[in-house]
Amino acid sequence: MDISGQIVLTALMAVFLFGVVLFLARAADWRTYTPLAGAGSGIVSREGGYGHAEKPAGIFRWLTTVDHKDIGILYGVYAILAFAWGGIAVIIMRAELITPGIDVTQALASSMGVSNGQNLYNGLLTSHGITMLFLFGTPILAAFSNYLVPLLIDADDMAFPRINAIAFWMLPPGAVLIWAGFFIAPFVDSVAPSMASWTMYPPQSTAQTAQGGAASTISQLNAGTDLMLLGLHLTGVSATMGAINFIATIFAERGPDVGWDKLDIFSWTILTQSALILFSFPLLGSALVMLLLDRNFATTFFTTDGGGTILYQHLFWFFGHPEVYILVLPPMGIISYVLPRFSGRKLFGFKFVVYSTLAIGVLSFGVWAHHMFSTGIDPRIRASFMAVSLAIAIPSAVKTFNWITTMWNGKIRLTTPMLFCIGFVGNFIIGGVTGVFLASIPVDLILHDTYYVVGHFHYVIMGAIAFAVFAGVYYWFPLVTGRMYQVTLAKAHFWLTMVGTNLTFFAMILMGYAGMPRRYATYNLITVGPIDFIQLLHVLATVGAFILLVAQIIWLWNMVQSYLEGPRVGPDPWNLEEDGVDSREWDWFEDRLDTALTDGGEPEDAETDA
Amino acid sequence: MTVAEESGDDHGHHLPAVEDWPRGFGEASWWPFVAALGAGGIYLGAALYVLVSRNIVSYGVFAGAAILSTLLFLVGLFGWLYHAFIVSFWERGADEHSAHKLRWGMVAFLGSEVATFSAGFVYYFFVRVGDVGEVPHLFGSLVIVNTALLVASSFTIHFAHTSLLKGNRKRFIGLLGATLVLGLVFIAGQVYEYYEFIVHEGFALGSGEFSQVFASGFYALTGLHGLHVSLGAVLIGIVFVRALRGQYSAERHVSVSTVSMYWHFVDIVWIFLVVVLYVGAPVA
Ligand SMILES: [Cu+2]
Numbered sequence: 001m002d003i004s005g006q007i008v009l010t011a012l013m014a015v016f017l018f019g020v021v022l023f024l025a026r027a028a029d030w031r032t033y034t035p036l037a038g039a040g041s042g043i044v045s046r047e048g049g050y051g052h053a054e055k056p057a058g059i060f061r062w063l064t065t066v067d068h069k070d071i072g073i074l075y076g077v078y079a080i081l082a083f084a085w086g087g088i089a090v091i092i093m094r095a096e097l098i099t100p101g102i103d104v105t106q107a108l109a110s111s112m113g114v115s116n117g118q119n120l121y122n123g124l125l126t127s128h129g130i131t132m133l134f135l136f137g138t139p140i141l142a143a144f145s146n147y148l149v150p151l152l153i154d155a156d157d158m159a160f161p162r163i164n165a166i167a168f169w170m171l172p173p174g175a176v177l178i179w180a181g182f183f184i185a186p187f188v189d190s191v192a193p194s195m196a197s198w199t200m201y202p203p204q205s206t207a208q209t210a211q212g213g214a215a216s217t218i219s220q221l222n223a224g225t226d227l228m229l230l231g232l233h234l235t236g237v238s239a240t241m242g243a244i245n246f247i248a249t250i251f252a253e254r255g256p257d258v259g260w261d262k263l264d265i266f267s268w269t270i271l272t273q274s275a276l277i278l279f280s281f282p283l284l285g286s287a288l289v290m291l292l293l294d295r296n297f298a299t300t301f302f303t304t305d306g307g308g309t310i311l312y313q314h315l316f317w318f319f320g321h322p323e324v325y326i327l328v329l330p331p332m333g334i335i336s337y338v339l340p341r342f343s344g345r346k347l348f349g350f351k352f353v354v355y356s357t358l359a360i361g362v363l364s365f366g367v368w369a370h371h372m373f374s375t376g377i378d379p380r381i382r383a384s385f386m387a388v389s390l391a392i393a394i395p396s397a398v399k400t401f402n403w404i405t406t407m408w409n410g411k412i413r414l415t416t417p418m419l420f421c422i423g424f425v426g427n428f429i430i431g432g433v434t435g436v437f438l439a440s441i442p443v444d445l446i447l448h449d450t451y452y453v454v455g456h457f458h459y460v461i462m463g464a465i466a467f468a469v470f471a472g473v474y475y476w477f478p479l480v481t482g483r484m485y486q487v488t489l490a491k492a493h494f495w496l497t498m499v500g501t502n503l504t505f506f507a508m509i510l511m512g513y514a515g516m517p518r519r520y521a522t523y524n525l526i527t528v529g530p531i532d533f534i535q536l537l538h539v540l541a542t543v544g545a546f547i548l549l550v551a552q553i554i555w556l557w558n559m560v561q562s563y564l565e566g567p568r569v570g571p572d573p574w575n576l577e578e579d580g581v582d583s584r585e586w587d588w589f590e591d592r593l594d595t596a597l598t599d600g601g602e603p604e605d606a607e608t609d610a
Numbered sequence: 611m612t613v614a615e616e617s618g619d620d621h622g623h624h625l626p627a628v629e630d631w632p633r634g635f636g637e638a639s640w641w642p643f644v645a646a647l648g649a650g651g652i653y654l655g656a657a658l659y660v661l662v663s664r665n666i667v668s669y670g671v672f673a674g675a676a677i678l679s680t681l682l683f684l685v686g687l688f689g690w691l692y693h694a695f696i697v698s699f700w701e702r703g704a705d706e707h708s709a710h711k712l713r714w715g716m717v718a719f720l721g722s723e724v725a726t727f728s729a730g731f732v733y734y735f736f737v738r739v740g741d742v743g744e745v746p747h748l749f750g751s752l753v754i755v756n757t758a759l760l761v762a763s764s765f766t767i768h769f770a771h772t773s774l775l776k777g778n779r780k781r782f783i784g785l786l787g788a789t790l791v792l793g794l795v796f797i798a799g800q801v802y803e804y805y806e807f808i809v810h811e812g813f814a815l816g817s818g819e820f821s822q823v824f825a826s827g828f829y830a831l832t833g834l835h836g837l838h839v840s841l842g843a844v845l846i847g848i849v850f851v852r853a854l855r856g857q858y859s860a861e862r863h864v865s866v867s868t869v870s871m872y873w874h875f876v877d878i879v880w881i882f883l884v885v886v887l888y889v890g891a892p893v894a
Contacts, residue, residue, distance in 0.1 A: 054625060054636040064638035066627050157637075159711040161626040162690060165642035166649075173650025177657055188666055219664050226660040234653045244718040252711035274718075282722045286729030290830070296663060298816050299826040301733055306823045311736045315729055 066161035071168050072147030073480070075139045078171055080556075082135035085179065087552065089128040093521075094504075094545040096121055097538050100524035113186035114193065115211045121521035122195035122212070123224075127179065129198030130228065132461070133323065134235050135175050140469055141330040142168075142242055145270045147480065149246065151585045152264050154255025159248035163241050170238040177231025181224025185210075194225040197519065199316060202302040202309050205229075206294050221295055229288045236285045243277035246270055264583070265347060268354050269333030272361040276322045276329075279365070284319035287312065310375060317368035325364040328460060329357060331468030332399060335421050337583075338475045339403055342418035344411030344579040349402045356395035363392045373441050374448045382441055389439035396432055400425060411579065416490040420471035423498050427463025431456060434509060449519075452512020455505045462548075463501045470497070470555070477559070478573040479589050483566035489558040496551035504544030507537040629693040641693065645686025651679025691848070695865065699857050709864040716868040720875050723838075727879060730834060734827040734886065743821030746813040748888045756799040757884055760839075763792035764877045767846070767870045775860050782858070786850050786866075789873070793843040800836050828887060835883055838876045845869045 055061045055070075065071060096104040096117070105124070106117030114120040146164065150157055158164045176183075181193035192210035209215045210222040250271045254263070290301040291312075300306030340347045347353060369377060369385040403425050412418070434456040437443045447453060470493070477485050512518075514537070515529045523534065571590035576582040625636025632638055655676035661667040770785035812819035815829060849869050852858065858866060 055638045056632055056635060060632070061638065063643050064632060064635075064640050066639050066642065067637040070637075157626050160715060161637075162639055162642045162694060165639070166646045169643050169646030170649055173646075173653060176650075177653060180657070190664060191666065221664070223657075223660050223664050223666065227657045230653050230657050230660075234650065237649075240722050244715055244722065247718040248711045248714040251714045252707070278718060278722045279725045282725035283729050286726050290729065290733070293826075293830070296660060298822075299830070300823045301826055301830075306826060307733050307736050311733060314736075315732060 066157075066165045068146045068150050068158045068161065068164060069480075071164050072143050072145075074168050075146055075171075076143035078168070078175075079136050079140035079143060082131050082139065082175060083552075086128050086131035086136055087549065089124040089131070091545060091549055093121060093124050093128065094542040096521055097523075098542050100522060100526075100535065102522050105521060111186075112182070113189075118521045119192060119195060119210075119212045122197070122519075123181065123193030125519060126194050126197050126228075127182070130178055130232065131175075133198060133327065134232060135171070135178065137327045137461070137465065138235075138239050139171060141273070141327070142239075144266075144334065144469075144472055144476075145246060145330065148476070148585060149249060149267050149270055150253070151588050152267055152583075153250060153253065153258050154584065155249060155253035158245050159253050160245050163245050167238045167241040167245065170234050170241075174231045174235035174238065177227045177234065180227040180231070181222070184224070184227075190220070191223045194222065194228040196225050196228070199320070200225075200229070200288075200291065201316075202291065202294065202312050205291055206302060218296060218298075226292060226295060229292050233285050233288045236281045236288070239277050240281045240285075243274035243281070246274040247278065250274075265336040265350065265353055265357075266330070266333040269329040269336075269357055272357050273326050273329045276326045276361055276364060280319040280322040280326070283315060287315040287319070290315075310372070310377065313372050313375065314368070317371045318365070320371065321368040322364045324457075324460070325360055327465055329360065331424070331465045331472075332357070334468045334472040335403060335424050336399070338417050338471050339421040339425075340406050341475075341574060341576055341579075341581050341583075342413045342415055342421070343407045344413070344581065345406065346581065347402065348405040348408075349398075352398055353402050356398040359395040360392060363388060363395070367392055367439075370439055370444070373444045386439060386441050390436065393432065393436050393439070400429060400432070415474075415574070416485075416487065416494055417471040417475035419491070419494045420467045420474065423494065424464050424467040424471065427459050427467060427501060430506075431459030431463055434459065447512055449517055450512035451508040451516045451518050454518050455508030455510075455512060458505045458508065459501075463505065467497070467501075470494075473559075475574075476585075477562070478569040479585060481563050481566070482568060482593075483562055484569050484573060485562040485566060486558050489554055493551050493555045493558065496547050496554070500544045500547035500551055502544070503547065504541045507541040507544065511537045511541070627693070629697050631689065631693070639690075639693070641686050641690035643686075645683055645690060648679050648681070648683025648686050651675060651682060655679055696852065696857070699852075699862070709867075712864050712868055713871075716871050720871065723875065727831075727834065730827065730831045731882075731886070734831065737823050737827060738891070742824045742827075742891070744819075745824050745891050746807065746811055746820050748891060752799060752803055753884060753888050756796050756803075757880065759792050759796045759799070760877050760880050763789045763796070764874055766792065767873050771863065771866050771870050774858060774863050774866060777860050783850075783853050786846065786853055790843065790846045790850055793839060793846060793873075797836065797839055797843060800832065800839075824891065828891075831883060831887060835876070835879055838879070842869075842873050842876050845872065 055065060055067065062070065062074065065074075092104065092108065096102070102117040102121075104117075105120040109115065109117050109120040112120060114123060146158070149155075179193075181191060184191045185193060190210050192212075194205075195208060195212060196205035203214075205225060206221075207214050208222050208225065209220050210224065215221045250263070250267055290299070293299040294301050294303065302309060302312040336347055336353050367385060367389045369381060370389040373382055373386075403421075407422075434452070438447060438453065438456060474485060474490060477483070511534055514534050516523065516526075516534050516537075523538070526534070571593050572582065572586060574586075576586060627639040628636050630639035630641060632640065655672060658667050658672040658675050662669055662672050766785045767789040770782050770789060773779075773781040773785060807813040813825060815822070815825050846869060849858075849865055852865075
């Protein structure tokens with residue numbers, strides 16, 4: 001298609017989109033979200049039946065909102081869409097890996113405009129990693145922190161509500177750019193999805209063509225990677241703005257009776273996470289710009305005669321390791337917050353959980369080179385990084401023991417959020433202990449770049465972080481929607497996710513021991529080692545991945561259906577007051593129900609999962 | 611202000627966006643969305659530039675997108691600043707609480723700036739440990755004059771602030787104006803230095819007379835710093851115009867103090883830059 005044709009198409013598209021916006025704007029009676037889902041009058045009034053509205057109705061409400069709760073919901077919806085993208089990418093990859101040869105991706109490649117199956121696999125691998133970490137992981141945690149932190153610290157809103165809004169609205173264009181390679185590839189031969197992997201090591205990230213070879217001139221470089229780097233930079237700016245906002249909020253917006261001694265554990269983890277973001281994301285941002293300059297303006301930052309790939313790896317992992325804790329600290333906060341509610345007692349050793357959070361925050365900047373043990377860096381540097389990496393296991397273990405002792409002799413209620421909390425602890429132990437082995441240089445040299453590493457970090461990312469996210473989603477679902485989810489579906493979701501996670505990722509750990517290297521689309525060239533065993537484990541891992549897929553479809557259905565039609569809940573849906581473990585956000589919820597009842601009517605019998 | 615007044619009895623809940631468009635709501639503002647659209651467009655413009663260099667998109671498409679998005683971004687920012695800070699400045703009254711959070715916001719932002727700069731410095735140290743190759747003559751009268759200007763501007767902005775606190779409005783405006791002029795002259799000096807290096811001395815990216823490894827680090831660090839000085843000049847310019855229009859007082863001076871913090875930070879980075887780059891590079 002020639003350029004003018006494209007311009008005409010673009011103009012038509014713009015007119016169409018404008019029409020859609022007009023339609024949505026006029027359809028003021030469409031289902032307007034209200035936290036209590038009762039007063040569907042079209043205007044949204046905070047605190048129920050007041051004379052005027054703080055927000056416009058319909059789609060404009062969502063585009064213009066500066067309310068932290070609305071922005072939290074936007075973050076959540078965005079993260080779930082990204083989760084779907086990253087999930088579909090990995091489902092295609094796991095389907096490819098059932099058999100040793102190249103088949104599924106080969107069949108898909110030409111229709112997606114990619115030169116061959118391996119390149120498509122590499123593109124999916126890159127997109128899966130980047131999407132899950134930057135477009136799902138960070139935003140889904142921002143969903144929780146935006147909605148909850150102001151409520152938990154008794155603030156009116158975030159410190160900077162408008163910055164909160166712009167930080168969110170930078171994410172959709174960021175995602176479009178990150179995924180742009182997939183959108184452009186069908187139309188332009190010289191563009192493919194980036195195949196640089198989520199770590200973007202040069203020279204792969206600075207010299208690759210769309211066909212996967214080495215470019216000899218700038219014009220041959222795969223533009224998909226440039227677009228991904230630009231999108232990543234934009235999402236990094238967004239994350240940094242969010243972190244500045246949370247730091248200012250927690251320092252300056254706490255209510256009069258929320259001193260530092262009264263700050264809840266979730267806000268502590270968000271504060272620590274924000275500090276980590278503040279010092280790591282801008283550094284990644286600069287490294288990404290340096291990659292872009294190397295690609296487009298012939299600078300020498302990461303070329304062999306300049307800083308080289310080792311410099312890039314130092315910069316990347318100085319960001320990348322804290323990123324692990326950016327992603328795991330708030331989930332640990334959710335677990336520390338939710339787990340005691342269903343153990344009928346307070347969090348055991350609260351202070352030590354806070355101290356261990358801060359200790360992890362500090363130590364996390366001193367361990368990055370454990371990702372580079374096999375690169376040939378100075379052995380003395382290696383040894384010191386090994387020592388700190390082993391030491392960081394201690395604060396993590398402190399937390400684990402605190403969770404276990406909180407449950408010990410407690411009055412345990414196996415609600416869905418509690419099941420996910422317990423699943424978190426179990427999976428985190430496996431993910432953590434496998435990590436301790438990797439921190440040891442001799443073990444790492446053997447297991448480096450095998451599926452063992454993939455199994456290890458997925459136990460943490462899927463088995464722990466995603467479990468904590470689900471625990472939080474179920475626990476606060478009534479708070480956000482005023483309704484209860486379907487308990488049977490929720491329990492099915494938990495058990496399928498638990499089985500799927502362990503099947504997939506334990507198989508990967510075993511595969512790593514057997515010597516299966518990571519990142520390959522095929523394994524038909526392996527001629528030594530337990531080939532049949534590896535083949536079997538690949539099949540098991542794929543079965544596990546499909547179980548996970550089914551579980552998440554059940555979850556999505558449960559969320560949507562329950563949001564629309566679930567039974568209303570009373571002011572204390574978890575019966576927390578009975579055990580004396582109620583908390584501030586539910587008091588806020590009760591206030592809100594009281595004022596809403598004037599135009600809503602009696603809630604039905606309180607629904608609970610207990 | 612009607613919305614804010616009505617909600618005065620509502621548990622003291624402050625609505626954050628009472629002046630913003632769309633009017634008549636307290637928790638709705640178009641500005642973040644418009645500014646984000648512009649920011650996203652600027653990144654899209656950069657993406658289109660890449661596609662131009664790969665011969666996929668024509669130059670006009672890139673230029674159009676870049677200009678439009680920059681305009682949109684500026685409109686968003688202007689509306690934002692106007693409604694959040696400038697309009698009904700005096701009606702809002704002194705608010706220690708909001709001053710407190712804005713200062714925390716600036717402190718946190720400067721923390722992130724340390725990380726932004728450190729990537730470039732790490733590159734420079736990393737290559738400096740080895741042999742960076744042939745380095746041009748860097749340290750001369752221009753650098754000394756520029757450094758003196760920037761250090762002086764740190765003093766003028768500091769004393770502008772203290773004059774405001776003492777109620778000496780005339781001196782406040784005078785010293786603020788002096789800071790702005792010093793900053794602008796510094797930027798002009800940097801532009802002149804770049805011009806000399808690139809056009810007359812053959813020290814540039816992509817030309818082989820001097821070390822490319824050093825040129826990458828030099829232009830990255832001084833360029834990044836130059837962008838920060840330029841942003842600082844814009845911020846001081848905004849504060850200056852607001853001061854001329856009668857805003858700020860001994861009780862109402864948050865943006866003067868946050869901009870001053872930012873300016874001092876940029877100054878400190880410059881001194882660090884002079885020491886390690888201009889003076890330190892040729893040292894064997
Ligand atoms: Cu690490």
